[in-house]
Amino acid sequence: MKKTNVAPPHYKRSIAEMHRWSACRPNEAEIEYRDRPFRPISQPGATMSRRPCAFFLFVLLVGLTGPLAATAARPNIVFIYTDDQAPRAVAAAGDKRFITPHIDKIFHQGAHLTNAFVTTPVCSPSRLGLISSRYGSELGVTDWISPRAEKSLGLAEGTATWPRLLAQAGYRTALCGKWHLGTRDRYHPTRFGYHEFMGIRTGGCPPKGARLEMLDGTVRKVEGYTCDVFTDHALDFIRRQHSQSQVFAVSLHFRAPHAAWLPVRPEDWAPFKDLDPEIPKTAYDDIDVPRVKKWTREYLAAVKSVDRNVGRVLDLLDQLKLAETTIVIFTSDHGYNLGDHGVWYKGNAHWVRKPLPPRQWKHIAPLRRPNMWDTSLKVPCAIRWPGVIKPGTKIPQTVSNLDWFPTLLAMAKVELPKSVTLRGRDFTPLLKGRDVPWNNDLYAEYSMHHGATTHMRVWRTPGWKYMRDFANPGREELYDLAKDPNETRNLASSTRPEHLQIKKQLGQRILGRMTELKDPALPGR
Template identity: 40%
Template sequence: MINPFYAMSCLLLILFAQPALSLGLAADRPNLISIVTDDQGRWAMGLYGNRQIHTPHMDQIGKQGAVFTNAFVATPVCSPSRATFLSGRFPTELKITDWISSEEAQEGAGLTAMTWPEVLQQHGYQTALIGKWHLGELNQFHPHEKGFGHFMGFLAGGTRPMNPTLEIKGETQKRKGSLPDLLVDDAINFIRTSKDKPFALCLHFRAPHTPYGPVPEQDSAHYEGMKIDVPITPGVIPEQIRQKNKEYYASVSSVDRNIGRLLKELDQLRLAENTLVIFTSDHGYNNGRHGVSTKGNGHWIAGGVTGPKRPNMWDTSIRVPLVMRWPAVIKPGTQFDEIVSNIDMFKFVLGALKIPQPANLKLHGIDYSPLLFGQPAPVRKALFGQYDLHNNGLAYLRMIRTPKLKYVKHYRARNMDELYDLETDPGENTNLLQRRTRKNWQDTADLLEDQLIEWQKSIQDPILEPAYE
């Protein structure tokens, strides 16, 4: 006969052990924090060589983990880039090829594809999106329907950088304060309430998108009296470019300060060791480089005026910062020179977290997560990209980029195709398909275009169809 006191002791031991077992299970599964800024070029970060910008906490992630020197995006504008980041599909496949306007959002534009947060949620992760969405405003496109258990932020493309209007617990509210501060306040609260289970947090800032300010004085103070050192393209007004970049830098620093708050919270909660922190941007930026404003849909700004649009896929528009920290896995000071893209993120996240890919789900890109574990990853021989501008202009761009060359095809436009020798001209200042050099480089362009077309066929790119408009 079993001693009743012994049986009761065993039962109590099991009951009291359950929380510890639960915590142990959570500790065995890594957490994920994905931080994405809006419009931050790779050049706008100290770790990539900018000695004037104040980004100690963005730099900290890379110094304590890994820095990727050749990270790109598949398209140079926000909505399609964010859709690609979450879905592993190209913009034309998603039917999101330019930023989603308010009119398009009301007409039903939005992200329909499965996202990697959905997969993580199905595998027991607590998921959250805090900040910018811009992938549909109708109910079926709400973050709650796309794999995020918690949402606080804004569905449209933006809100004010100070005293913003936000969706909080399903209700629209106007909040007082700096937007990055408010977003990180909520991010810290989410981490505190989710710390006993594996969590995945997507923290998507609006900054440093225009308008750059106002920002808290402590963020702009870094640049008081500083003469910003930026490349000055012939025709632009130097002081105007310097002032724009000074305001832009202050916006970046407002994000950086808050990243510092988040990293400190991870340390205090003893979560840092097994949390993969990813920092990147949705695309690059020019702000005077190449003589244009903003990104892939920038305007010429010669003479100090806003000129015609200059659709582009220069590296300044598609090259982004990408740093990661994961103390349990990544050795501090690691550098990866492999070419990676935001089209890879779906496969990368699942690979890093050891979660199988959903069956029969078509994904592009490569899983380069083995690099984090000291193992080889698939080698990318060519990078592909696309951009269809239809808001306030019209352009159809397709790109192939190898380590040595970049070719950009401008469909439905004459004499606009571009070819750059990235070895001798990394700044992409000389288009080799100009009239005086075209005959020497046309064969090279033709070979690259053949590869480009093969890729376009593989994704059923509609631009190859005669009726595409």
């Protein structure tokens, strides 16, 4: 039977209600964020229907050289962003435990960026880096934002973002899914360039029957699986823009595979419910194996639910004949440890050893293992850009979440204002196969304050990685990535001259970058 992208029966009513609500502008005193700081994009379809002759005369006169032609020549953008996805948690990225045929298609039909990283391995500061190309320490967001304890915290008002610049250049923009950059109205996604938002402002929600914010700002419980619901809205947005010949950029931010992983649809759970999964081998013989295997089964199912919905997006682009004019991006907000190193979760990982190891650092509880391993910093990443990227391309150069801002502008042919400060680089030359000079070093940071206190700063080269924790004197890690890519042997206490020299060099680079960024964690500040 041929696949369709028809919304599930339980959801048809919510789509209809969404349009009815969006037709009525809510009271601005009640929903202040609806007063958006950019002009609405005109509807070219309506103009054509009223004055077709005048329109075609205009096209002939300007010779397709005006703004309309420039907009028409720009690609649509679908940015698919998952939450807590391990760097190899895609079959095409190397882990065959995962069933991801649709995500694999993006990897095979485009470019696989094999060294894609984030600069902070936890939700909020990583998302801040994605949208603003700035480090979290620069804008005061260094750990995940707690909706209860940090109600006044969010993305600084006035921060330059790529959705805003795309909107100003003629794109219609939407965010469907997770935001996690502030819950108050002044931090609303529509304040930062998205014309439409539906989803969650906070960091999490149930995988089924979640309370979600609709297009008009009201919040209500929506029956159905959250992955499906977010995708339903993204598909509806794409259909509406296509019907109006409107160039668009839609961000589909899944909250999966973030815990809790279950429930998922029966077809997503079926391959794994009786599986005895393989788990990573570690140096520890006290791993809580039953717990790790249970969580692994559930995590595998959550990733499959994401993949099924990615398939729905790709199918719709094919049906609407948009695939050739649409850039599709797949990546995640940070990596994840699935028992690797004896831990679970990301940069704020928990031990899965039983019993827990003894406490070693004053500001770090025994359960916690704050880290900056590649398993936490690295993300799966692929880009399909028909006519530009050759299918099957692999890009080994180091890129980071800070690079998306300038890269997306370049893809969309939008000029960056000179007044905007960015920390990232445009990597479109790499996508186009050009041989350009490229610095493969990475600087990363994580000042953790939920569950532990750290000021971890990292400098990573292709051959070495050095981590220093400024909140816990003496806590440092040095890895020889060329000989030990899995970071199993910490050489920080080594007295070998070559180790002391590389630690000194990378330590100086860390201090130099902290000085440049005016990092509050810099000693003496």
